[in-house]
Amino acid sequence: MNSENTICSITFFEYGKDKRRWAFNQMKLAIEPLQKSVGISFFKLLGTGSGFGFSLKPDFRTYALLIVWKDKLAAKQYTLSDAYLRFNTQCKSNFTYWMGCIQSHGTWAGKNPFTVNHTHSGGPVMVITRARVRWIKVLRFLRNVSKASRSAENARGLIFTKGIGEWPGIEQATFSFWESLEAMQAYAYTEEHKKIISLVKKEGWYKEELFARFVPLDPSLFHE
Numbered sequence: 001m002n003s004e005n006t007i008c009s010i011t012f013f014e015y016g017k018d019k020r021r022w023a024f025n026q027m028k029l030a031i032e033p034l035q036k037s038v039g040i041s042f043f044k045l046l047g048t049g050s051g052f053g054f055s056l057k058p059d060f061r062t063y064a065l066l067i068v069w070k071d072k073l074a075a076k077q078y079t080l081s082d083a084y085l086r087f088n089t090q091c092k093s094n095f096t097y098w099m100g101c102i103q104s105h106g107t108w109a110g111k112n113p114f115t116v117n118h119t120h121s122g123g124p125v126m127v128i129t130r131a132r133v134r135w136i137k138v139l140r141f142l143r144n145v146s147k148a149s150r151s152a153e154n155a156r157g158l159i160f161t162k163g164i165g166e167w168p169g170i171e172q173a174t175f176s177f178w179e180s181l182e183a184m185q186a187y188a189y190t191e192e193h194k195k196i197i198s199l200v201k202k203e204g205w206y207k208e209e210l211f212a213r214f215v216p217l218d219p220s221l222f223h224e
Contacts, residue, residue, distance in 0.1 A: 004117045005071040006041060007222070008099040008214060009078065010128075010175060012048070012162065013063050013091040020060045022090055027063070030086060037083045039074025042113035043067045046173070049163030063087075064164045064175070066128075068113050075222045097177065098222055099126055099214035106130075106210035114212045124159070124216050125181050130173035132208040138170065141205050144196055152176075157183025177216075184213075 015023045027045050034043050046064040050057045065087065069075035075098070078084050088094060100118030108130055133141045152161060157179035165172040178184040188194075200206060 004115065006101075006115050006117065007069040007072055007075040007217070008067070008101060008114065009069065009075065009096050009222075010064055010066045010099070010164075011084070011087075011094055011096040013065070013087045013094045014061055015063070015090065016092045019090050019092075023063050023087075024060065026087070033086065034083055037081060039070050039077060040083070041068045041070050043083075044108075044166065046164040046166060047168070049165070049168070049172075058168060062162070064162070066164075072221070078222060096219065097126060097175075098217040098219055100217050102213050102215055104210070104212035106212075107208055108210045110208075112210065118215050120181060120213075120215050123180065125178050125184055126214040126216060127176045127178070127184060128173060128210070128212045128214070129176075130165075130171075130210045131206045132171050133205055134207050135170070137203065137205040140199075140203065144199060152187065155183070155187040158187070181213075 013023070027047065030045055034040065034045070037043075044066045046066060048059045048062045048064055050059040065083070067078075067083070069078070078096075079088075101114040101116050102118050102120045102125075104112055104114040104116055106112065152158060159177040159179060161174060161176040163172065163174055176184070178187075
């Protein structure tokens with residue numbers, strides 16, 4: 001695999017009430033089939049939170065599948081693959097964001113899954129922020145981060161955001177989509193957000209963290 005050719009996708013699947021137990025069970029049952037899928041270098045099955053940003057309250061209607069594809073050819077097979085069809089046959093609706101990485105630092109499960117292979121020349125950006133919170137810091141984390149998350153509701157230039165994660169309160173992440181890099185940075189540099197970052201570093205809340213930025217890619221490029 002040439003990591004310079006990797007493509008990232010994140011799909012949000014929404015389920016009707018009668019399929020939510022099935023969707024919840026896939027957090028475990030779908031792991032092995034995805035591990036056997038051709039063309040995937042990294043994936044995460046993710047629950048989502050209700051409300052904005054990091055959230056302790058789960059959204060049992062919506063689940064996410066994050067994938068790093070080895071190359072464009074593999075990505076183009078997504079909607080024909082078991083990785084997609086397994087969920088598409090059961091969900092009420094779904095939407096996929098296709099992304100090229102422009103910046104990434106930190107680790108997720110011990111490695112950085114994203115390779116920087118695109119550049120930003122203006123226009124929208126997407127961000128994934130992920131953290132594994134130390135048990136001893138969970139209450140402190142939730143008490144403070146919820147304030148910053150709520151402030152995102154009024155952030156200018158925010159197109160979409162959703163809390164995602166593997167374990168509520170412990171392994172949390174946020175996906176956000178912004179009209180521009182400037183809009184994202186304006187929010188990042190608000191007093192509330194800077195205060196949280198300062199506390200994170202000073203008090204050592206995270207056992208592991210990752211921050212990655214992406215540019216959106218044309219969805220039509222990944223359909224046969």
